[in-house]
Amino acid sequence: MAIDIDPQLMQQLLETFRIQLEERLQIISEGLLQLEKGLPEPQQEQILDEMFRAAHNIKGASRGIGLELTADLSHRMESLFATLKRGEVNMQSGLISVCLQGLDMLRSLLDIEGRGQLPGGEYELLLKHLQMATDGAILPPITEPGLSPSQSASEQTTAPITSIADSIRLPVQRLDRIADLASELQVARLRLEQHQEHGRKVADLSRRLRRYWAQMMESSTFSRSFDRGMNSTRQIFAEGADMVLELEELCQSIDNGIRTTHSLFKPLAANLRDDVHELRLISADTILKPLERIVRDIAQSQNKQVEFILEGAQLEMDRAVLEKVRDPLIHLLRNAVDHGIEVPVKRLQAGKPEVGQIILSLVRQGNSVKLNIKDDGAGIDLDAVRRKVRELELASLDELNEMTEVELYDFIFRPGFTSRQQVSDVSGRGVGLDVVRSNLQMLNGRVAITSTRNKGTTFLLTIPLTMASEHGLFVRCADQEFAIPTQYVKRIMDITPEEIINLESKQAILVDGKPVTIQNLAKFLHLPELKEPIDNYFQVVIIHSSWRHMGLIVNHIVGEQEMVIKSLSPPLDNLTNIVGGTMGEDGEVVLVIDAHNLLLQKSSSIPMPSTQHKNRDKGATKILVVDDSITTRTLEVSILQRQGYNVQAVINAEEALEKLQAESFDLMISDVEMPGMNGFELTEKVRTQLGLTELPVIIVTSLASELDRRRGLEVKADAYIVKSEFESTELLNTVAQLI
Secondary structure, eight states, rough: OOOOOHHHHHHHHHHHHHHHHHHHHHEEEHHHHHHHOOOOOHHHHHHHHHHHHHHHHHHHHHHHHHOHHHEEEEEEHHHHHHHHHHTSSSSOTTTHHHHHHHHHHHEEEEEEEEOOOOOHHHHHHHHHHHHHHHOOOOOOOOOOOSSSSSHHHHHTTTTTTTOOOOOOOOOOOHHHHHHHHHHHHHHHHHHHHHHHHHHHHHHHHHHHHHHHHHHHOOHHHHHHHHHHHHHHHHHHHHHHHHHHHHHHHHHHHHHHHHHHHHHHHHHHHHHHHHHHHTEEEEETHHHHTTTHHHHHHHHTTTTTTTTEEETTTOEEEEHHHHHHHHHHHHHHHIIIIIIOOOOOOHHHHHHOOOOOOEEEEEEETTEEEEEEEEEEEEOOHHHHHHHHHHHSSSSSSHHHOOOOOOHHHTTTTSTTTOOOSSOOOOTTTTTTTTHHHHHHHHHHHHEEEEEETEEEEEEEEEESOOOEEEEEEEEEEEEEEEEEEEGGEEEEEOGGOOOOOEEEEEEEEETTEEEEEEEEEHHTTTTTOOSBBTBBBEEEEEEETTEEEEEEEEEEEEEEEEEEOOOOOGGGGOOOTTEEEOOTTTOOOEEOOHHHHHHHHSSSSSGGGGGGOOOOOOOEEEEEEEOHHHHHHHHHHHHHHHOOOEEESSSSHHHHHHHHHHHOSEEEOOOOOSSSSSSHHHHHHHHHTSOOTTTTTEEEEEEOOOOHHHHHTTTTEEEEEGGOOHHHHHHHHHHHHHO
């Protein structure tokens, strides 16, 4: 940056520019997606004019703070929009993609230039393509930088969606209301000062009275006064009575004043709280409109045509709620495109329009918001779900026959459950849906499904409008008080020791006829555990999240009350199984239990008997890792060994074959690109030459093309994980599912 600006001021300018940039980029992005659909000429001209002004504003603002690369790129886009608006050039294939790449580059340039760095060669190539489009030259085939359906939700948000800005713009009227409330609170504060002064007087008077009576009792005058007559005695008691009366009047005045001030404070505090919460409200389209870009990019990568319709996005919601619901929405939209919407040929064969449709709608109902994600795709194959349930032995055939559709849909929210057979990182609607339900549970929300085969699927999400405050169940554990958010509390029970059963080396109780593990809450908090029942009973709090359940033994149930959870400051922010703190009724800080984390640690209900034989000692599970890269090999071995697996590693396919001939393994993880024999050839030999047709094989590779995935399918690999999208959780979930 050539301009010389104070570093602190520059940082402030960059943050301000970042907010303005995101607003302008969203205008251009929405315009490009509208143009791609095809619009009448008058509407095209209006949209192009808005895009032109947005690019022009970016150029001017970036030049003003010395971001020359950003200014040059926005100038090229401005010139292109101007020529399109004048009709000097026509829309052509690839032009929209080039412009969308330009928007992604502008986002990246802000951080690059802010650090005083230079972009890579893709910047110059992008400038060249924009100039070619402006000159009317034919663009070369454009490689989409966007998203493959196999990307995780967090990765999918990298380009088209940025975090909601930390600063917000407010209408002046809202600030005026808060200023008025603050003035009224100032009056109330002055009244409290008066009460404090009265309290001081009461304390002073009580001290005087105590000294007076002490002196009187100790003085010889008291005893002689009776000898001299009653007059002196009456005078002493009269003075004491006056003091007591004055004390009584002051106490009454304080009591009346506190009552009055409390009645004044209560509505003031409520109004101020409501107005402050309103400050956190932002239009839902801030986060929802960019989702159209995600749908568009995934559809193009799948050679599908999808129309994305957004309804009711002007609704104002708490920004914290929107941040937390974003990833679940991305999961659901990704699945709708990848696994719901069919390719055009299949849609035409089914008598459907060539272009699929996904509708995301919002409706407010009281203090909740209903989010509908509806597609007109293939729907959920319940027969495939039933087959997978039987394959995993999660239920008997008789139980399946008695299950309703709602009960069957509940299976797809279990981790790793999928009815899809094709080798893919995203193996069906089951992948990610456990995350969807868990994230919604953290919001005190819920999700429901309706689906009709070959007609489509609808996911109905119910979430709170704001995250104002929560209710907590306050419990005592080892002489300390803790709070459990009531959204996780299903039931409170008193149980006798005789009701506790042992199942798979775990203690459990029966809840509605189903076994649920129980643990002493003190054990999670590293406190002394309650060993004996109180009056022959243990008090148990049943907590749950989606399909997970657990019983927590506590010393005593204190009660339920409203609470506001605050983050703890270091070093308390790292306390195990604690999510924050709140204030108890006595004004003391009460730690809030991280119930969601407890459920993840100790899972849930005892498995159905039919699945118990699948559980095995991880230490007895032997895994062979085949990878010539020491970095990847060490990473995979470390991840698996930390989970207790018995892992051996080799650096090439030839050594792997020798190992497999000499020893027995339960699973193999292989790279593809290795010296000599590659991973595909190794897998094929394992299946044919060694005859290990039942050995689960996971391919972990940097090759992400559909051709490579099909090759993995042909050699009968069981799973395919791309290194650029590699996460330890994904690997461990895949291993657990295959073993």
